[in-house]
Amino acid sequence: MKPVTFIGGSDEELRAFPTVARHRAGYQLYLVQMGDAPHDCKPMPSVGPGCQEIRVRESSGAFRVFFVASVGKEVYVLHCFQKKTQQTPQAALALGKRRYQQMMKIARGKGHK
Numbered sequence: 001m002k003p004v005t006f007i008g009g010s011d012e013e014l015r016a017f018p019t020v021a022r023h024r025a026g027y028q029l030y031l032v033q034m035g036d037a038p039h040d041c042k043p044m045p046s047v048g049p050g051c052q053e054i055r056v057r058e059s060s061g062a063f064r065v066f067f068v069a070s071v072g073k074e075v076y077v078l079h080c081f082q083k084k085t086q087q088t089p090q091a092a093l094a095l096g097k098r099r100y101q102q103m104m105k106i107a108r109g110k111g112h113k
Contacts (some may be wrong), residue, residue: 064106
């Protein structure tokens with residue numbers, strides 16, 4: 001099982017999700033840790049190579065988790081947020097990109113490319 005590394009404040013962001021959304025997102029991350037694909041995700045190359053977005057829907061709305069599982073032997077969680085419009089907010093993409101760069105520095109420090 002791959003360990004999960006939260007970048008920036010992504011762990012606090014995930015904890016702020018409503019209970020059902022948090023549990024669903026956590027289960028999807030568990031699937032990624034086990035080497036399986038999440039039930040509902042899509043590539044997010046605009047954030048960075050290998051970045052994917054887990055999509056969770058529950059009664060209070062749509063929630064998203066940006067993660068990377070293709071760098072090294074870890075699952076890196078970059079950003080967790082509630083999506084309120086059809087399009088992904090530019091601020092969420094920008095934060096994901098910044099945290100992607102942070103992740104790459106961490107991965108390089110661990111000897112990964």
